[in-house]
Amino acid sequence: MGADRTPSSSKSSARFIGRDGQVVMIERIGIERARFSDLYHRFLTVRWRWWLLGVVLGYVLLNASFALAYLALPECIEGARPGHFGDAFAFSVQTFSTIGYGAMSPAGMYANTIVTLEAIVGLLYQALVTGLAFAKFARPTARVMFTDKVCITTHEGKRALMVRMANERANQVVEATLSLTLLVDTVTSEGGHMRKLRELKLVRPSTPVFSLSWTAIHLIDEESPLHGETRESLEAKSAQLLATFVGTDDTFNQVVHARSAWSVDDFAWDHHYADIILFREDGERVVDYRRFHQLVPDDAPREARPRAS
The missing domain is CATH 2.60.40.1400 (G protein-activated inward rectifier potassium channel 1)
Structure with missing residues (x-):
C-alpha cells in the first residue's frame, strides 16, 4: 500500500454510493419513475417532517374541496352564513372528523349527499393515515x-x-x-x-x-x-x-x-x-x-x- 500519511486529500473521488450507503449520482434512463403507483413505499421512506407535511396538506385540501362543494349550492348548511367559505370549511372539518358540534347541519338532499360522501372519505383517510403512521413507526432500524x-x-x-x-x-x-x-x-x-x-x-x-x-x-x-x-x-x-x-x-x-x-x-x-x-x-x-x-x-x-x- 502507499505511504501517504495524511488522513485526507484535496482531491475528490467520484462517489457512486453516499456515506449512508445509498446509491447517488446515477441518472436512470429508460425507466419511468412511478410517481403515484408506489406511494406506499414513498410514504414509508420519506422523512417524518415531509410525511407530516403531506398529511396536513392532504387534510386541508380535502376539506377545502368539500367546502367548495357545499358553497356550490347556497344555504345548504343550516346555521352557516351564506357564501362564507370559513363556515363551510369549519363544517367540512367537523363532518370529515366526525365531530359534529351541532351548531351547523346539512339542509336538503344535496348537502346530505355531500355529507355522506365526506364521511366515507374521512373514515378512509384517517384509517390510511393511521396505518401508514403505524407502519412507519414499526419499521425496525439500527442506529x-x-x-x-x-x-x-x-x-x-x-x-x-x-x-x-x-x-x-x-x-x-x-x-x-x-x-x-x-x-x-x-x-x-x-x-x-x-x-x-x-x-x-x-x-x-x-x-x-x-x-x-x-x-x-x-x-x-x-x-x-x-x-x-x-x-x-x-x-x-x-x-x-x-x-x-x-x-x-x-x-x-x-x-x-x-x-x-x-x-x-x-x-x-x-x-x-x-x-x-x-x-x-x-x-x-x-x-x-x-x-x-x-x-x-x-x-x-x-x-x-x-x-x-
Whole structure:
C-alpha cells in the first residue's frame, strides 16, 4: 500500500454510493419513475417532517374541496352564513372528523349527499393515515455509527484496513454480521467497462452480541484485493468501500441493517483509531465516544491501559 500519511486529500473521488450507503449520482434512463403507483413505499421512506407535511396538506385540501362543494349550492348548511367559505370549511372539518358540534347541519338532499360522501372519505383517510403512521413507526432500524475515516494501519505486524462502528442505542444487537466490499472500475480483456465488487475478508466477520463498539479488520495480504494498491491506483479506479451491517435487534426481535460507504479521500493512511475504551484509576472500564472519530499516527506512542480523563 502507499505511504501517504495524511488522513485526507484535496482531491475528490467520484462517489457512486453516499456515506449512508445509498446509491447517488446515477441518472436512470429508460425507466419511468412511478410517481403515484408506489406511494406506499414513498410514504414509508420519506422523512417524518415531509410525511407530516403531506398529511396536513392532504387534510386541508380535502376539506377545502368539500367546502367548495357545499358553497356550490347556497344555504345548504343550516346555521352557516351564506357564501362564507370559513363556515363551510369549519363544517367540512367537523363532518370529515366526525365531530359534529351541532351548531351547523346539512339542509336538503344535496348537502346530505355531500355529507355522506365526506364521511366515507374521512373514515378512509384517517384509517390510511393511521396505518401508514403505524407502519412507519414499526419499521425496525439500527442506529449504528460508523467512523468518518477508514484506517490503513499495521495490526499484529501485518498491513490492515480497519473500520470502526458503534451501537448508538442502549440495547444489544445479537448475531451481528458485517461485510466489507471494495467497488472498483475495471476494464475487461475485451475493452469493456465494469464496476466490480470485491469482498474483503474480515478477521472477525460476526459477533454474537454488538452492544458498544466493533472494529472490523481486513488483513492486506497476497489474497487481498487491496494488495499492492496505492492511493493513486485506487483513485484511478474510482474505488469505494461499502460496509453492510445486519443483525437482530434484541428489543424488537427483528432484523435490522445499516450501511455506510467511503471514498479514497476517506482513507487515513498510516493512522489508527484512538482508544475509546479507557480505564479509571480503580480499574473500571469506560467507553468515551468523544474519541470515536479521532485518529492517531502509527508512529505515536501507545498506551496499554489508556486512562480516562
